[in-house]
Amino acid sequence: MKKKTIILTLLAVIFLSGCQSMNQADSQTKEDVFEYEDSLIGDNSAIINIIGQLEHSEEFKEVTLQSKEVPYGMTLTYEGIEQTEIEKEYRETAIYNATFLFVLVENAEWAAFQFDDQEYKLTKEQLSKWYDTDLSGLSNEQEVKDLIQEAMSEESKVEVLF
Structure with a gap:
């Protein structure tokens, strides 16, 4: 006993x-998402670790990296996101995740997001102009989140991006 x-x-x-x-x-x-700052498209492990810390990582299914020819980029596939305003959620997820990917992945020039029935593609140049900020100059997670939150607070600004 x-x-x-x-x-x-x-x-x-x-x-x-x-x-x-x-x-x-x-x-x-x-x-520690900024642990992966200056990653490259060819570093699958770093890309997966970054995506695992972004919005809707639970619904993330796969990433396809375009690393054979310039411009380098990636396609992320998500399934099963459930929200009442689903298109708005898709757009916000694409903006949020693309912003972090462009800040952290040095040679990423574009990111495409495939959701159940929608697809969005954003470029680093397009987002830099939209934010009126050089994304490579951002140096910490809170700075990136503040930038995203400020820009997405205006619904009409989000509409213009797409």
């Missing part, structure tokens, strides 16, 4: 410390 109690106690301690380290890893991952 005493051995069972000791074993159960040890298992509980191991389980709880494992959960704690997972939570720490998750929160650290969310904070």
Whole structure:
């Protein structure tokens, strides 16, 4: 009986410390998206890690990288996004994710987003003009989020982009 109690106690301690380290890893991952700054289109691991920290990463299905000829870019496919204003959500996701990808992936010039029944393509040049900002000059996650939030606060500005 005493051995069972000791074993159960040890298992509980191991389980709880494992959960704690997972939570720490998750929160650290969310904070370190700029760890992948200056990545290149050919670095599949970095691209996947960046996408895993962006909007709707749970619905992300695949990425196809165009790294054989210039301009370099990528096509991201998402499935199963559920929202009441779905087209608005698709557009906002495309803007948000493309902005981060262009800031972090040095040689990415375009990003296409395929959703269940819609497709959007954005270029780095197009977004830089839209924001009136050189995206390569952004240096931290909060700066990027603030830029996105300010630009997307005007619905008519989002409409002009598409």
